[in-house]
Amino acid sequence: MSEIRFHLKGEFGEFRLDAQASLPATGVTALVGPSGSGKTTLLRCLAGLARAEGEVAVGEAVWQDAGAFTPTWRRGVGYVFQEPSLLPHLSVKANLDYAAKRAGDRPGPGFDEVVAMLGLGPLLHRSPEALSGGERQRAAIGRALLAKPILLLMDEPLSSLDAASKAEVLPHLEQLHRSLSLPVIYVSHDALEVARLADRVVRMAAGRLVASHEAASADPLAHLSEGQVRTLARAALAAGLEVGS
Amino acid sequence: MEEVVRTTVALAGLTTLILLALATPLAWWLANGPKKGAGAWWKEAVAAVVSLPIVLPPTVLGFYVLIALGPQSPLMSLLHPFGVRTLAFTFAGLVIGSAVYSLPFAVQPLRNAFEAIGPRPREVAATLRATPLDSFFSVALPLARRGFVTAAVLVFAHTVGEFGVVLMIGGAIPGRTEVVSIRIYQLVEALQFRQAHRLAAALVLFSFAVLFALLMLERRAGRGPR
Numbered sequence: 200m201s202e203i204r205f206h207l208k209g210e211f212g213e214f215r216l217d218a219q220a221s222l223p224a225t226g227v228t229a230l231v232g233p234s235g236s237g238k239t240t241l242l243r244c245l246a247g248l249a250r251a252e253g254e255v256a257v258g259e260a261v262w263q264d265a266g267a268f269t270p271t272w273r274r275g276v277g278y279v280f281q282e283p284s285l286l287p288h289l290s291v292k293a294n295l296d297y298a299a300k301r302a303g304d305r306p307g308p309g310f311d312e313v314v315a316m317l318g319l320g321p322l323l324h325r326s327p328e329a330l331s332g333g334e335r336q337r338a339a340i341g342r343a344l345l346a347k348p349i350l351l352l353m354d355e356p357l358s359s360l361d362a363a364s365k366a367e368v369l370p371h372l373e374q375l376h377r378s379l380s381l382p383v384i385y386v387s388h389d390a391l392e393v394a395r396l397a398d399r400v401v402r403m404a405a406g407r408l409v410a411s412h413e414a415a416s417a418d419p420l421a422h423l424s425e426g427q428v429r430t431l432a433r434a435a436l437a438a439g440l441e442v443g444s
Numbered sequence: 445m446e447e448v449v450r451t452t453v454a455l456a457g458l459t460t461l462i463l464l465a466l467a468t469p470l471a472w473w474l475a476n477g478p479k480k481g482a483g484a485w486w487k488e489a490v491a492a493v494v495s496l497p498i499v500l501p502p503t504v505l506g507f508y509v510l511i512a513l514g515p516q517s518p519l520m521s522l523l524h525p526f527g528v529r530t531l532a533f534t535f536a537g538l539v540i541g542s543a544v545y546s547l548p549f550a551v552q553p554l555r556n557a558f559e560a561i562g563p564r565p566r567e568v569a570a571t572l573r574a575t576p577l578d579s580f581f582s583v584a585l586p587l588a589r590r591g592f593v594t595a596a597v598l599v600f601a602h603t604v605g606e607f608g609v610v611l612m613i614g615g616a617i618p619g620r621t622e623v624v625s626i627r628i629y630q631l632v633e634a635l636q637f638r639q640a641h642r643l644a645a646a647l648v649l650f651s652f653a654v655l656f657a658l659l660m661l662e663r664r665a666g667r668g669p670r
Contacts, residue, residue, distance in 0.1 A: 271570035
């Protein structure tokens with residue numbers, strides 16, 4: 200099975216990154232850990248947006264090793280930033296086209312498929328400023344997919360959203376997860392998001408990857424006590440989720 | 445009279461075009477160049493040199509440009525093989541002098557505009573497979589377009605208004621290097637107040653129109669989409 204392998208070392212101001220892992224190149228890997236543990240820095244280094252010493256390889260593609268550094272635009276990496284990052288001078292459709300045009304005919308989901316999957320149809324001709332937070336993130340996720348990456352990095356894509364917008368975007372993410380084979384590294388603080396999306400969880404602390412485990416079972420609530428499940432259900436109801444969805 | 449206006453507009457228009465082309469890469473480097481170390485030191489040194497024309501008396505600037513364009517200058521000796529001995533008192537010399545004089549008015553708004561974009565939009569473009577050159581044209585330039593409008597308007601207006609530099613370099617040769625601001629001075633010297641009034645009032649109106657347009661533009665950009 201093909202793998203995502205990396206070993207990255209670097210200093211960023213006061214912060215030291217020294218992260219090594221070998222992950223299956225399928226499904227969603229959740230990257231969790233306290234604030235300041237280096238999750239965003241690791242993601243930026245994987246994308247080539249920041250530079251650390253070491254190696255990165257995704258399947259056959261070597262992005263970085265001792266002798267070479269592939270720049271971001273040649274990596275085939277998708278990136279969904281924490282805050283909305285649609286190009287402000289382009290409409291939603293033009294943002295999607297920006298990615299699709301440069302991705303050419305590489306294998307990956309087509310324009311119509313992505314638009315349908317993320318429910319972007321009604322938004323296509325709007326300007327990013329006219330969108331809600333959740334709509335912006337959905338468009339940004341669609342755009343990242345249309346770049347036809349071989350690895351998708353998502354940096355807390357829901358953390359800037361209110362509960363209702365989160366509830367709006369999460370089902371789309373689950374749908375992506377079910378229908379695409381694209382490997383995803385998903386940074387999150389939110390246990391519920393992780394439970395719903397992740398196939399495995401990697402924990403980070405102080406710039407290092409400290410533990411990793413496969414998501415325990417298909418039922419994300421299996422390891423919780425009855426009281427915790429009740430609390431979650433109440434929180435979900437408050438957030439406007441349907442029970443059982 | 446028409447000749448003078450034509451020379452002035454041609455000078456200001458040409459200067460604006462040349463400066464936008466030259467100032468764009470320069471301002472880009474000043475905005476995105478090295479942030480620390482010797483590179484950053486160089487960067488600010490260059491920024492200071494670029495800003496010199498704001499503080500130098502136009503006669504000082506005009507004097508040096510005149511010498512640089514004269515037949516004895518090492519700069520001009522490069523052009524001697526092409527049959528050009530001097531650019532002093534020519535329209536081409538005037539354009540060069542104006543470009544030097546107005547350089548800061550092009551570089552500063554562009555540098556500000558590039559800095560205001562920040563690194564994020566270009567990072568986004570890079571993750572969408574855009575090369576740096578591609579994202580410069582498809583992201584940075586469109587997002588900085590207000591800076592370009594400001595720079596163009598300022599350079600054009602500043603060139604129309606200059607006096608000392610064009611007098612030193614151009615020598616006010618009618619039909620070739622005589623511009624409106626110099627003509628007004630000569631009309632006043634000759635006590636032809638009526639004609640001086642007409643030109644001067646036209647310049648006041650022009651300057652007002654330029655500033656008003658600029659302010660309206662800023663206001664619109666301030667609230668609407670960019």
